[in-house]
Amino acid sequence: MNKNIIRTGLMSLAIAMSATVFSAEVHWDYDDTGTAGPSNWGNLSPDFALCGTGQAQSPINFISGTEVTAELKKLKTDYDSDGLNVQNNGHTIQVNVAPGSTIKTPTGKYALLQYHFHFKSEHTVDGVHAGLEAHFVHMNKKGKLGVLGVFVEEDPEGKENEALKTILENAPHDIAKNTLTEEIDVEALLPDEKIEHFWHYTGSLTTPPCSEGVKWYVAQKHIYASAEQIEEMAALVHHKNNRPTQAINGRVILSSQDDD
Ligand SMILES: [Zn+2]
Structure with missing residues (x-):
C-alpha cells in the first residue's frame, strides 16, 4: 500500500480519535443533585444533545404482557475467554x-468489543431493578452497535460467580x-450459550x-453472583451508574418465543 495513503489514513484516524477523546472529556456523572x-x-x-431530545433512548422498563411476542432465532454467543484488560474508566x-468473539442475532452477526457493568440494572422489569446488569457491546461490519444485556441477581446460596x-x-x-x-470464565456471565428468551428493541447508548x-x-x-460480589462491584462504581429508564414513545418491544 502507498505510504501516503497509510499516512492520510492514520491522520484521519487520529483526528477522529481526538474528537472522541474531546467529547469524552466533558464531565458527566450519575448524580442528579448536581448539574452533570x-x-x-x-x-x-452539543455532542450529547440526543440524551435530552432523543425519542428512542435506553434503558427502558419492560412491562409484562405489553410486549409483542415473536418467533425470533436464539441468540448464539461464541465468546473467547481471553480478555485484554480490565478498565476502570470512571463510569464503569x-x-x-x-x-474474535461474536454473537449471532435476529439482526445479524456482531463482533464483541467489550463488556461492562451497571449498578443497579439499567433496564427494569415491571419497575424492578436487578442487582447488576452486564452489557456486552458489539459492532457489526457496517459499524452498527448491538448490545446484549444480562441481569445479575444475588445467589440465594451465596455462591460466587467465577467470571466476576x-x-x-x-x-x-x-x-x-x-x-x-x-x-x-465468560460463560459464567451468560444465562446460556444460546439465549432463547429475550426482549428485543431499538434504543440507544445509555451513556x-x-x-x-x-x-x-x-x-x-x-x-447469579454472591451479595458480596454485587456490593464489591457497586463500591467500584460509587454505588450508582445506571441511567433512569426512558420513554418508550410507541416503540415496539419484542419478546422472543421458542423458535423450534
Ligand atoms: Zn452499559
Whole structure:
C-alpha cells in the first residue's frame, strides 16, 4: 500500500480519535443533585444533545404482557475467554476483549468489543431493578452497535460467580487499566450459550452521547453472583451508574418465543 495513503489514513484516524477523546472529556456523572447528572446530560455538550431530545433512548422498563411476542432465532454467543484488560474508566468497570468473539442475532452477526457493568440494572422489569446488569457491546461490519444485556441477581446460596471473581480481582480502584494475565470464565456471565428468551428493541447508548440505532437484546433469564460480589462491584462504581429508564414513545418491544 502507498505510504501516503497509510499516512492520510492514520491522520484521519487520529483526528477522529481526538474528537472522541474531546467529547469524552466533558464531565458527566450519575448524580442528579448536581448539574452533570442524567437529566442534564443533553445540555452538557452539543455532542450529547440526543440524551435530552432523543425519542428512542435506553434503558427502558419492560412491562409484562405489553410486549409483542415473536418467533425470533436464539441468540448464539461464541465468546473467547481471553480478555485484554480490565478498565476502570470512571463510569464503569469494563473488560476489553481481543477480536474474535461474536454473537449471532435476529439482526445479524456482531463482533464483541467489550463488556461492562451497571449498578443497579439499567433496564427494569415491571419497575424492578436487578442487582447488576452486564452489557456486552458489539459492532457489526457496517459499524452498527448491538448490545446484549444480562441481569445479575444475588445467589440465594451465596455462591460466587467465577467470571466476576476474576474481573473484581483485576479491576483498578481508580481510573486505570490492568492487563489480564488469566482467562475469564465468560460463560459464567451468560444465562446460556444460546439465549432463547429475550426482549428485543431499538434504543440507544445509555451513556453520553446517547447515540440511537442500537439494537438491544436483554436476556430474560438471570445469572447469579454472591451479595458480596454485587456490593464489591457497586463500591467500584460509587454505588450508582445506571441511567433512569426512558420513554418508550410507541416503540415496539419484542419478546422472543421458542423458535423450534
Ligand atoms: Zn452499559
